[in-house]
Amino acid sequence: MEWVDFFLQQLITGLSNGMIIALIAIGYTMVYGIIELINFAHGDLFMLGAFLALTVLGALGLGDWSGASAWAAVVIMLIASAGFCGLLNWGVDRLAYKPLRNASKLSLLVSAIGASFILVNLGLFWGGLPMDVFAGGVAAAAPKDFPALVPNTNLLGEESLVQFTPKDVLVWAVTVPLMMGLTWIVTRTRLGKAMRATAQNPVAARLMGIDTDRVIGATFLIGGALGGFASVIYSLYNNTISFQMGYRAGMDAFTAAVLGGIGSMPGAVTGALVIGLVRSMSDAYLETRWTNTIVFGILVLILIFRPSGLLGSRAKEKV
């Protein structure tokens, strides 16, 4: 049954890519839920996370990574990129968004677009670092190879037509616990309660003694950290990074967040899985060059019939 194998293969690829998109999409949806901002800079933050991971790897030394040492390097990169992206996202909020809390939403959006341009430019500079992993800094704008620390061997055996590799395991091993942890934070902790309260009504939350600025800061920190995790697994999965990759990743993730119902975390994950699957199926069964058209076509269709996204609440828009 070759076609079954082929289909299963697309399913695995689609879901793994979808889970990576989901981590980025959560960052969009959290920020949107709390300050109603489409954080344009989020995709580019993700891109910088990948550059940091590569830099860390370069600093650790480009030896012959295998077995335990490779996994140790992966863990170090995950922690470094998550911390970096979390702090950077928090800093971007501080410098570019916080002063505009009372301005119109569109001014905030333009500020986010500005931040996005700056991050892209920093990515370009970063690619010019005189390190071995950046090809000595020649051709700063060129895509960079990301070392294959995680092997591409088939866990289902050499003869199986379906590829299920340690890369897929890595994706699921990182994303699932993170999403469970995040759900726990949002539903069970004081911070989570404060976040939900601020999302619902910032003024009332402040009157109840919630320090909304801190809550918003924490939201950016957590959302950014998730983007950092995503950047490392993305790089290990695809083995190439470029300073322009934030645009595509951000577009997919933001689309996923809207598709699922923006502001809703389960929605973001659902939307991301849908997009991952549609992408892989379209690449395989139709033509790659029409994939974007199909993704956005499906998005438009779904929104026409479910105007608040797949899992979005039907509540009225805030006035």
Place this chain on the structure above:
Amino acid sequence: MRRLPMPILAYFAIMAALPLFMGATGLFYDAFQAIFVFSLVGLGLNVVTGFTGLLNLGMAAFMAIGAYTFAILTSDIYPFQIGFWWGILATVAIGAVAGFLLGAPTLGLSGDYLAIVTMGFGEITLDVLKNLDAVTKGTQGINPLPRPTFGSWTLELQQERGWYWLLLGFVLLAVLAVRRLERSRSGRAWLSIREDALASQCMGIPPKRTKMIAFATGSALAALGGALFAALLSSTGEPASYDFQVSILALCIVIVGGMGSVAGTLVGAVVMVGMNSLVLVKLADWAGAAGVGNASNVLASPNNWKYLIFGLALILVVRLKPDGLLPPRLEGGAS
């Protein structure tokens, strides 16, 4: 029609006189022709986003539709060849129809959902243009395109001053039309929908039809901008020249200039496009002349700082002038 307000009159007076102090060709014209084209697109987006409060992230798609419609209708590689003026008229009409077609199923969506649908429409348009290269001629673009004629006289491509005034004339027409519309029944309906959709609906304003008219107007202006840009270059250029960055530029023009302000949009176009195609280019030239423009170090090439400067400028403008450089004046209690 009421008199144009002082800032707009001053703008057109200065712009019309500027070429008299400049040479006949050069960077100045490249920059200002782009500024006028984006003024048209900005005026269109100002109707959609500024007046009606609908976020549209797909203006580039309507520019592309305009450019390719114009090219297909007028270029001598296609059978239509209806000439410059009829081509422009047809393009404006088809731009409006395209706006209607996108708006009809999607304008029920609220706020950011509409934004992403328009963004998706931009991506789809770009893909279709790339993939149908048999019709769009792929990266070559459709060319050459006809030049405008006035009686027996033809405006040639290298007569940059003529193009400058022609485009400025189109901007003036667009400003008159938009200001006329703003004060019409539709225009008042746009503003009321933006201010309070529910209340205006209660007053008997049909929300969907009002939004559709705004969308069609905006799309028609963007299509006009796209067609003129193509005519100016005598080529549609490659599909990638109508990407998301272009839509973002249009949005920045409207917001930096001042949402809902016609004069603000004109100023926004001068600032944003001027920075892109005049200031940054000049900076690169000076740095090159000073000998720091070599490519061995990424930091040394001024061109590599372009996005950083653009981004910083955006953040600073909205920080210092959150309502834009020239916000709309309060008129009779309504903004």
